[in-house]
Amino acid sequence: MKYVDEFRDRALARQLAGAIAAEAVPEREYRLMEFCGGHTHAIFRYGVQDLMPPNLRFVHGPGCPVCVLPIARIDQAIALTEQHGVTLCTYADMMRVPGSDRRSLLVAKAAGADVRMVYSTQDALAVARADPTRQVVFFAIGFETTTPPTAVVMKQARAEGLANFSVFCNHVLTPPALRAILASAGPEGVSIDGILGPSHVSTVIGSAPYGFVPEEFGKPLVIAGFEPLDVMQSALMLIRQINTGRCEVENQYRRAVTPEGNRKAQALMADCFELRESFEWRGLGFLPASALKIRKEYSDLDAEIRFPVETRESREVKGCECPAILRGVKRPTDCKLFGTICTPENPMGSCMVSSEGACAAYWSYGRFRDAARTEGQAA
Numbered sequence: 001m002k003y004v005d006e007f008r009d010r011a012l013a014r015q016l017a018g019a020i021a022a023e024a025v026p027e028r029e030y031r032l033m034e035f036c037g038g039h040t041h042a043i044f045r046y047g048v049q050d051l052m053p054p055n056l057r058f059v060h061g062p063g064c065p066v067c068v069l070p071i072a073r074i075d076q077a078i079a080l081t082e083q084h085g086v087t088l089c090t091y092a093d094m095m096r097v098p099g100s101d102r103r104s105l106l107v108a109k110a111a112g113a114d115v116r117m118v119y120s121t122q123d124a125l126a127v128a129r130a131d132p133t134r135q136v137v138f139f140a141i142g143f144e145t146t147t148p149p150t151a152v153v154m155k156q157a158r159a160e161g162l163a164n165f166s167v168f169c170n171h172v173l174t175p176p177a178l179r180a181i182l183a184s185a186g187p188e189g190v191s192i193d194g195i196l197g198p199s200h201v202s203t204v205i206g207s208a209p210y211g212f213v214p215e216e217f218g219k220p221l222v223i224a225g226f227e228p229l230d231v232m233q234s235a236l237m238l239i240r241q242i243n244t245g246r247c248e249v250e251n252q253y254r255r256a257v258t259p260e261g262n263r264k265a266q267a268l269m270a271d272c273f274e275l276r277e278s279f280e281w282r283g284l285g286f287l288p289a290s291a292l293k294i295r296k297e298y299s300d301l302d303a304e305i306r307f308p309v310e311t312r313e314s315r316e317v318k319g320c321e322c323p324a325i326l327r328g329v330k331r332p333t334d335c336k337l338f339g340t341i342c343t344p345e346n347p348m349g350s351c352m353v354s355s356e357g358a359c360a361a362y363w364s365y366g367r368f369r370d371a372a373r374t375e376g377q378a379a
Helices: 010-023 037-045 071-084 105-110 121-130 147-160 174-183 200-205 208-217 228-244 263-272 296-301 322-326 358-365 369-378
Strands: 030-036 056-063 087-090 115-117 136-142 165-171 194-197 221-223 249-251 273-275 278-281 285-288 292-294
Touching (some): 010 228, 037 056, 056 174, 071 087, 071 165, 105 115, 121 165, 136 147, 147 165, 147 296, 165 292, 165 296, 174 208, 194 228, 200 263, 208 249, 221 228, 263 273, 292 296, 322 358
Parallel strands (some): 030 056, 087 115, 087 136, 136 165, 221 249
Antiparallel strands (some): 278 285
16 A cells, blocks of 8 residues: 555445445345444545445444443543542543533533643653652543553553553453444344454454354454445455355455454553453443453552542433444434534534544534435435
């Protein structure tokens, strides 16, 4: 690959669209879940859904790390600043996610809490270095992609003897979430024929960990890149598996993903983190062995140990359908709040805040698309 334009070529997109239309069997439905929020935005930004035959639908999954973080953890982060007076460093998306009573970190900052937006883990470490008298907590979130950088700053803080730096760990794991989604499929859950596997996560963990998807659930999975032609080629690969009765893990994103993944990154994660017995996901509930916590060897860097807090029972915003959207059971336009009182300027839920959220994608690229189609069919 020389240029990203190679994966946005209009002529190639038309060829792929023609191949998909030719190979999709008209008598059946194809429901393909894109696990990652980056795929959702690519689908909407480039109009990929409009290039698909009418019997192929993309189902949005829970692969947005900001979206799946439960309100209780946001409440806990706010409590860290209010009960212990720490400086909390966090990524931009987390600033505006509503917690209980629609209190966000941005609201807490306006009320006097020392909450700072950072672009990287290194920025958070720099804040701690700049003022040794302040306790600095890094609000660590994300899937396996963002976990190694957190491990790196933990090791750096230990090596530099920074006694005023710690981590509020909220790193979660992709395979358990996939397992939960597939286990809930059926009359009350979401119906899925195939899965577009995440790309950035897979560069770290590799393709091998997804073997349980075809083996236990009988569903094909194709690891897909983020560009529009990546998504379209991956959809074609899934269609071919479904049509021929094959059920395998395939890797479309071979330019970045290997079967074994990034061993160095995996070693960093294993050194600093271990599995939590259970962790709450928004929309999926408590899932066993689905998240990471800081190892005892690094307990001095664990903000949950260093700064215990008291919080009230957390409460979702009434009427917000983010939990159902994250399970793929509903689309953003099924939510009564979407586009009315819930907008990017006034978000009611995390799916409208995050740059990878499904509601944000619908709002930015396709908020009127479903309504237009419905009116066209009625005419």
